[in-house]
Amino acid sequence: AQSVTQLDSQVPVFEEAPVELRCNYSSSVSVYLFWYVQYPNQGLQLLLKYLSGSTLVKGINGFEAEFNKSQTSFHLRKPSVHISDTAEYFCAVTPRFSGGYNKLIFGAGTRLAVHP
Amino acid sequence: DGGITQSPKYLFRKEGQNVTLSCEQNLNHDAMYWYRQDPGQGLRLIYYSQIVNDFQKGDIAEGYSVSREKKESFPLTVTSAQKNPTAFYLCASTSRREISPLHFGNGTRLTVT
Numbered sequence: 116a117q118s119v120t121q122l123d124s125q126v127p128v129f130e131e132a133p134v135e136l137r138c139n140y141s142s143s144v145s146v147y148l149f150w151y152v153q154y155p156n157q158g159l160q161l162l163l164k165y166l167s168g169s170t171l172v173k174g175i176n177g178f179e180a181e182f183n184k185s186q187t188s189f190h191l192r193k194p195s196v197h198i199s200d201t202a203e204y205f206c207a208v209t210p211r212f213s214g215g216y217n218k219l220i221f222g223a224g225t226r227l228a229v230h231p
Numbered sequence: 232d233g234g235i236t237q238s239p240k241y242l243f244r245k246e247g248q249n250v251t252l253s254c255e256q257n258l259n260h261d262a263m264y265w266y267r268q269d270p271g272q273g274l275r276l277i278y279y280s281q282i283v284n285d286f287q288k289g290d291i292a293e294g295y296s297v298s299r300e301k302k303e304s305f306p307l308t309v310t311s312a313q314k315n316p317t318a319f320y321l322c323a324s325t326s327r328r329e330i331s332p333l334h335f336g337n338g339t340r341l342t343v344t
Contacts, residue, residue: 124271147330158235158321158335159274166330205273209330219333221273 117142117208121222128196129230136191136225138206146208148189150180153203153224162204165189176200201229233258237322237336244316244343252307252339254322260334261327263305267291268319268338277320280305281327309341316343 122137140146147166151159163174170182180191189206206222235256244250256263262281266274276289280299294313299305305324309316322336 119273156240156338156340158237158323158337159333160335161332164330219276221275223271223273 117146117210117218117220119206119208119220119222121204121206121225123225124223125226125228127228127230130198131195133194134192134196134200134227136204136206136227138189138191138222140187140189140206140208142187142208142210145211147211148180148182149207149209149219150174150178150189150191151205151207151221152176153205155202159205162191196227196229198229198231200227202227235322235324235334235336237320237339239339240337242339242341244341246343247311248343249308249310250316250341250343252309252320252322252341254305254307254336255303256305256322256324256334256336257303258324258334259302259326260324261302262325263299264323264325264333265289265295265297265305265307266321266323268321274321277307309343316341 118141120139128134149164150162152162153159163172165172165182173179178193203224203226205224209219238253264279265277268274275291278297280286296308319340321338323333325333
């Protein structure tokens with residue numbers, strides 16, 4: 116079975132400052148990893164995903180994440196945040212070759228609050 | 232524009248009543264999913280369907296039912312047997328290709344009093 120831990124439930128940050136949202140996972144098999152963003156009262160949008168290859172993946176809106184297999188982490192970073200980045204961010208994993216998203220496991224979410 | 236439409240956006244019901252949440256997609260996706268979102272708990276899978284006329288229970292299916300009579304539609308019924316139905320419900324879909332993107336609707340917020 117897989118599990119996902121997002122280490123911070125809330126992250127306050129000032130505009131134009133860098134931010135890191137932390138995600139650790141547990142799995143006995145190889146996994147695919149994802150970050151999703153959710154704006155208030157909306158569905159989730161895919162920010163980025165790690166499937167294979169380079170451990171540094173770039174996503175939309177200037178976000179990037181680094182897969183660290185030895186530490187089983189997939190932290191999300193942005194060098195300079197905007198007010199519009201205020202949202203909830205979810206880390207998720209699914210086993211490779213599981214045949215679909217029926218085994219997608221989400222973390223509890225991190226609420227990013229960007230202040231002027 | 233292609234996408235997923237969930238309706239209504241807000242829904243209020245009295246305890247003991249069944250209620251059906253609508254989910255329609257025009258993305259020609261084969262697979263559809265229902266998730267429940269509660270504060271501080273992330274998303275949990277209720278039911279999923281990978282093909283018309285077939286669906287499977289997810290992690291928290293008790294008190295819910297679904298149907299998949301058409302490729303475009305995957306309605307979710309919250310029955311009176313669901314002990315704690317107040318939540319935000321999200322529908323999603325994807326093609327059957329391995330790890331194609333998961334598209335989400337904008338959700339339905341159900342309040343049961």
